[in-house]
Amino acid sequence: MSGRGRKASLPPADFHGPEPLGSGGLVVAVSNRAGHHRPFDFAQLPIAEPFQRSLAALFAQRSQVWTSHASAQRTWNQLLAFARFLAALEQPPHDLEDLTPAVLKRWRQKNIGTSPGRNTLTVVRMLLRLDPRMQTGAAAEELARRIPATQSNVQSYEPAEFEAVRSVARRQFRAALLRIDENTQLLERWRTGELDVNCREGRLGAVLDHLARTGDVPRRGSHAVNRKLLGGNSWPSTWGRLFLSRIELVSLAVLLTAEFGWNLSVFNRLPAPRATPSIGETGTLTYQVEVEKRRRGANRWFSTEYITDSGADSPGRLITQALEATRHARVLAGQLAPGTNLLMVSRLGAVRRRHSNLDQPRPVGPLSLGIGYNDVTAWVLAHSLPGSPFQRVRRTTVVEQRQPLQHSRSTHERVYVLPDQRVQHESQEVIAEGAQEALALALDTAFGGRLAERYEPGHAETVTADCAGESASPRPTPDGGCGASFLLCLACANARVHPGHHPRLALLHQQLEALRSVLPEPVWQARWLEHHLRLDDLRGKVGGGAWAAALDRTTDTDHTLVRLLLKGDLNP
Template identity: 60%
Template sequence: MSRRGHRAGLPPADHRTDPPLRPDGLLVTVVNKAGYQKEFDFSELPVPEPMQRSLARLYAARSRAWTSHETAKTCWSRVMVFATFLSGLENTPEDLDGVTVAVLKRWRARHVSTVTGKAVLSTVRLLLQQDPRFAGGPVTEELLRRFPAAKPSKQSYEDDERRRVVLAAQRQFRVARLRIEENTRLLSAWRAGELEEGSEDWRLGEVLEHLARTGDVPRRILPSGQPYVDHRNLLGGAGPEHTWGRLFLSRPELTALAVLLTDRFAWNLKIYDRMPAPTVGPSVGEKASITYQVQVEKHRAGRGRWFSTENITDSGADSPGRLITQSLATTAPGRDLAARLAPGTDLLMVSRLYAPSRAAHRHQDTERPRPVGPLSFGISYDDAQRWQLAHDLGGSPFQRVRRTTVTREGHPRQHTQSTNERVYVLPDGNVQRASRSVFADGAEEALEQAEAAVFGGHLADAPDPAHEETVTADCEDESTSPWPAPEGGCGADFMLCLACKNAYVHPGHHPRLALLRQQLESLRSVLDDGTWDKRWQDHSLRLEDLRDKVGAAAWDAALARAGSDDQALVHLLLKGDLAS
């Protein structure tokens, strides 16, 4: 199925897919989702030719599942690291069957101590284990030997750090949004004929119409060959904010918008390259809010699961969908121009290039959409780096902003629950620090529960005539009960006597209490866990604690002495007929 939900057409009957490995056995071609080809020449590896051919064959076999040149380049660079390591050995193996346990041990020791090194080890291991020569034996065992998982190098932002990043993005995007909204309103008024012909606003509207159709304000070329902005005085200057910036976002401004979207929705940076403009979902008579359907591409989800749809509602200034509304309004002139220049183009994240002719010529990124006229799409890694340098942030904000949002919300975003816990939540320092008080409170609560479920009375060798006998113990003073009755005395259930400091248990009680414990365990097998835990668990734990204090041998011997009176009383206790 295509991402729009239509069944894909079958290829022609004579269609053939070219194998990724060329006949020479050294050149591998990888085709990405956009249909672009990229070649990887294994003759460049600094190892003997048989080794080059073996690695090329394994690489080609694995490349059939790839749809990204970024993945291909990452794997290629790590294979190069492995080949460079082999070439530095005293005796470089001719082929993979010359890789010994000792070689793999040295290879592992060189890389296992760093995050990047572990990534290299993992990639090369996945590649080599496809080869039949690593199907068993000591070398295979060494190859597959586990190593500690790498800890994520990025951490979520502290509150003040996040506030600084988001505030910088908000300020930059707000200036751009207000500028474009103001000029869009003026252009709409000009198109509707609402402006007095010949007035300053009318003449400015005429310039904006030219800008909307072509992507630039009118310019002429001076005798020196330099372009000159016409209507410079009318526009107020020749800088981007006075000329094409009146209707189009610059790349830094689009990057600021992407930072805000990441902070709100935890979207991955690569999503912005090909994100379609959100559409308005169906509404059942609802006029106060708008629900957008946003198509999100999940690059690592695997074939058939790349796309999902998120419903995001704009119900007011603080609602998540308000940022979507602002994004659509601010990028509308750019999306309209892109649709005219390349019909069918409707990507949300569009910006205007500073120098379209030079930028289009230099565009070598086969993973991102190519520019359309003066427009470009998405956010590159270079854009992120330049944005953080401009705002003195000390690093690209996208990974950390995304991690901050994921850990703040506590549920997965474009990834699985296990990935959420393993990669985002558990290794994060801020989560760990915030959890300490929770763990401490939980431990104290568990201790309180444990202390509440132990025998709270006293062991005695014989009955005391001054004590009052109850079903489960002898009571020293019911007037000081922890559970006083409204009319005076003790209002506790007889089962709670074992939790009271006034209780005394002597050997005469042991048979009945041993029988009671046995009957409680029998009830456990016929009641559901929730019911048994709520009604009987604490009593069972107290009896278990009492058994430990009395001694297992004496307790088991007492069970054998339980008589018919003990059985009748225990039966009444469990039925609730002896509540107090």
């Protein structure tokens, strides 16, 4: 459906998309989401030509589900490693059917010990098993062997590290925002006619107007005057007056990731947020942000988040600042390429540089759309950081917010929370307290007495057990007796249970289970759960077979006493 609700036009009935595998059988053209093609030449693999053709066919089949060239490149790298392994064998296989279990075992042993190796095993196995020749036989059985799941080594930042990275990004972006705001105010004064065209501010306003309309300051004619007027030829003195540089845009992306937990890939397709009315509130802005995360699975790529700017400390203030910093770039991009409405727009430093990352939106005139890996690398080097911060910043944000962000609850717990060393360290006291509580509960609901083979003289008989020492009762009465309920006898260390007690206790256990079916669950748990758990523990000590057989030996007396126990008539 189109945005206005009309059905999209269908292609002709005889339409066929481009075949990824070329006529020569060795070159696979992979299309990304934007429709750009990238060739992968399997003739470059150091294996026999029939094997090259087989892998090319499997690669082409698998490419139908990819939406980015990055996915294809990762698989290509794994296949290249596999091909080099095969080429180093004493007798390299000629084609897929020549792969023996021994070769596959050597390939497995080579990679199973490391996390990158297990990733390689998984990718290559998935591809090979698409071929019918690798779906039956001894080699197929070897391929089917389980590969241990790979755990990510990425950990969240410690609080001090997280704040240091965020401070670096905040300083750079804030400086850029102040620079753009100052020049924007001057530009608006010039456009409203407040400035004399002959004064310095008026001449500077004219230059800024030209910059806003074209993406650059005038470079000819009055160039020498403009250089003196602008204060130099460097980018902060020229086009940087109204546009973010690509490295400054990375700082903004780091801040957005730290605030909202967005992936780096989100920024290449993030539309400019739209302000929506805030009902009943004044002085606030609520933004509607459409987030696209393609790795969530089919039909779950898109989500809408509502973020409110209610003051300097609110999350929405960063959205407001991002819109202000990219305002001129977004307007110019919409004029040069109508329909362009992305938030993350910056100015290219080298306008004529070749665009090689086809997964990132193509530049529009002098403007760069989205964020590429080269931009992140330049940002990391400029600030002397140990690697890209995006994965660790996102993980830190997810861990701190204690809730899923653009992923499922199971992914949140399995991938982000449980493997995180910081969470594990911070949870030690909580886990220890929980274990102590569980132990205390188990002790409270466990059979506290001893099993005996027969009645021992001197022990007092109770309804549920024999008592080895009424005078040492944990619940003594003023006269020196025991004030505990007969149901609590089984929790006492003085209790002795012999086979003569088994029928009555098995009957009591059965009757408690029957009560559970007729009482509301909260009522049953509050009244009977503790006694039921204690009888469960005793049954485990006696043995399931003996416990079941004891039910056949119950007497009328047993039934009467159990009924009185459950009615509470035998309580002290």
